[in-house]
Amino acid sequence: MTWEMLVFLFLASSALLSALWVISAKEIVHSVIGMATCFIAIACLFIMLNAEFVAIVQILVYVGAVTIVVLFGIMLTKREIMESERK
Amino acid sequence: MNLYQFCYGIVHWLVGLVNNIWYWLGDFLPWYFGDLFTAIGNFAASEGHLWFMTLLVESVVVVVIALINVLNFLWIFRKLSGRILDFYGPYYVGYRIGGWLQNLADGMKLFIKEIIVPTKADRLGFLLAPVIFVGSSLTILAVIPFSVDFGISTSESGEYVSAGALFALAAFSIAPFAILLAGWSSNNKYTLIGGMRSAAQMMSYEIPLILCAASVFLLAGSFNFVEIVDAQSGIWFFIPLFIGFVVFLICLMAEVEIIPFDLPEAEAELVEGWTTEYGGMRFGLFYMTTAVRSYAGGALATALFLGGWHGPSFLPDEIWFLIKAYIVFTVFMWLTWSVPRIRIDQMLVFGWRRLLPLAVLNLLIAAALKSGGWF
Numbered sequence: 012m013t014w015e016m017l018v019f020l021f022l023a024s025s026a027l028l029s030a031l032w033v034i035s036a037k038e039i040v041h042s043v044i045g046m047a048t049c050f051i052a053i054a055c056l057f058i059m060l061n062a063e064f065v066a067i068v069q070i071l072v073y074v075g076a077v078t079i080v081v082l083f084g085i086m087l088t089k090r091e092i093m094e095s096e097r098k
Numbered sequence: 099m100n101l102y103q104f105c106y107g108i109v110h111w112l113v114g115l116v117n118n119i120w121y122w123l124g125d126f127l128p129w130y131f132g133d134l135f136t137a138i139g140n141f142a143a144s145e146g147h148l149w150f151m152t153l154l155v156e157s158v159v160v161v162v163i164a165l166i167n168v169l170n171f172l173w174i175f176r177k178l179s180g181r182i183l184d185f186y187g188p189y190y191v192g193y194r195i196g197g198w199l200q201n202l203a204d205g206m207k208l209f210i211k212e213i214i215v216p217t218k219a220d221r222l223g224f225l226l227a228p229v230i231f232v233g234s235s236l237t238i239l240a241v242i243p244f245s246v247d248f249g250i251s252t253s254e255s256g257e258y259v260s261a262g263a264l265f266a267l268a269a270f271s272i273a274p275f276a277i278l279l280a281g282w283s284s285n286n287k288y289t290l291i292g293g294m295r296s297a298a299q300m301m302s303y304e305i306p307l308i309l310c311a312a313s314v315f316l317l318a319g320s321f322n323f324v325e326i327v328d329a330q331s332g333i334w335f336f337i338p339l340f341i342g343f344v345v346f347l348i349c350l351m352a353e354v355e356i357i358p359f360d361l362p363e364a365e366a367e368l369v370e371g372w373t374t375e376y377g378g379m380r381f382g383l384f385y386m387t388t389a390v391r392s393y394a395g396g397a398l399a400t401a402l403f404l405g406g407w408h409g410p411s412f413l414p415d416e417i418w419f420l421i422k423a424y425i426v427f428t429v430f431m432w433l434t435w436s437v438p439r440i441r442i443d444q445m446l447v448f449g450w451r452r453l454l455p456l457a458v459l460n461l462l463i464a465a466a467l468k469s470g471g472w473f
Binding site: 040071074 | 146220222223226259260261264265267268269271272274275278279282283290294297301304321
């Protein structure tokens with residue numbers, strides 16, 4: 012087993028585990044953290060494939076998308092702040 | 099000799115020194131332990147281990163240099179605001195060097211403070227947000243070279259990472275996610291509003307920023323920092339692309355959230371913005387990282403528009419690069435204390451209706467210059 016193989020296994024397993032976390036997390040913002048982890052792990056996989064440009068564009072485009080998803084997650088879900096307002 | 103070779107020399111020397119102990123133990127100890135220590139020595143002397151340790155040493159060198167520059171920046175910030183607003187600034191701590199040690203004293207004070215996590219905060223997000231913010235901001239520094247020889251991502255042969263400038267912009271764009279996360283997970287109205295404002299601001303100012311950078315990439319014909327700076331050996335890009343330079347600086351100020359654009363942490367409206375619930379060294383990290391980002395922004399503006407390390411040869415290249423970055427930072431500070439903070443609606447109008455058309459115009463000028471054959 013080479014070092015490259017170890018790094019690949021680490022990145023691939025973190026991408027898969029965080030993808031599982033996206034669909035199983037209770038809080039929507041937690042699943043957004045999982046999504047960001049997944050995208051960054053995939054970007055690192057692209058770097059391992061010597062596709063630097065694709066990796067960088069992956070980060071540039073998808074992390075912006077992640078921020079939008081956080082915004083929607085905040086707007087469409089409730090938290091303690093709202094509860095205390097109602098009382 | 100470039101930075102890689104220098105650090106490789108240090109690591110090689112250290113490993114040779116430590117390997118004396120391992121090999122001595124290998125000869126000295128009985129059968130099993132002896133083999134084990136010899137194997138450790140062989141592993142330490144292997145090429146892959148040396149390469150990896152060299153990269154670590156390079157990262158430490160670049161981060162330490164960045165942090166020293168950040169201390170200087172914070173000192174300049176305090177002294178210059180004192181000069182402009184008519185007070186002294188830091189004075190007694192480090193009396194002979196103009197109060198330079200005040201920042202170290204403040205950092206030490208923040209280190210010994212208790213770390214408090216609010217009961218109703220979202221623990222995971224609250225603890226993860228500083229990590230993402232600091233990590234992504236320090237990542238920017240990885241690709242910015244001070245000269246042809248002084249950059250972390252040079253290889254042994256002096257070859258440089260191909261899409262470095264794009265990587266720096268990508269690392270810049272991770273921060274809004276961390277800020278929104280911090281604002282949401284603190285479970286506080288002020289932090290949430292601060293985080294929302296920060297996301298809106300960074301998203302809308304990122305577009306003109308990247309368009310201005312794109313005009314530079316168009317003229318230089320490369321994403322590589324070394325080639326971009328080489329393309330400016332005749333004329334620095336801020337002369338043909340003056341509009342783009344001004345728009346780039348304004349967007350950079352919005353990206354690093356200093357005063358005309360510090361709506362996310364407007365002290366008079368939101369208590370301390372999205373950092374309200376953070377105390378102790380976590381707040382210190384946010385404060386320090388903002389300075390790291392303005393340092394990286396100054397370095398980016400220098401490399402893209404101000405001719406990088408070109409300058410008269412009586413000073414080394416690295417010093418010229420730092421001088422230009424400090425000048426950019428000083429201009430930021432000068433604007434900070436001269437202009438009042440803008441309102442949130444004015445900020446969005448300014449970003450989308452003024453800066454974006456100017457950035458597109460700048461891109462057109464760059465395209466015209468390129469197709470006219472001047473570059």
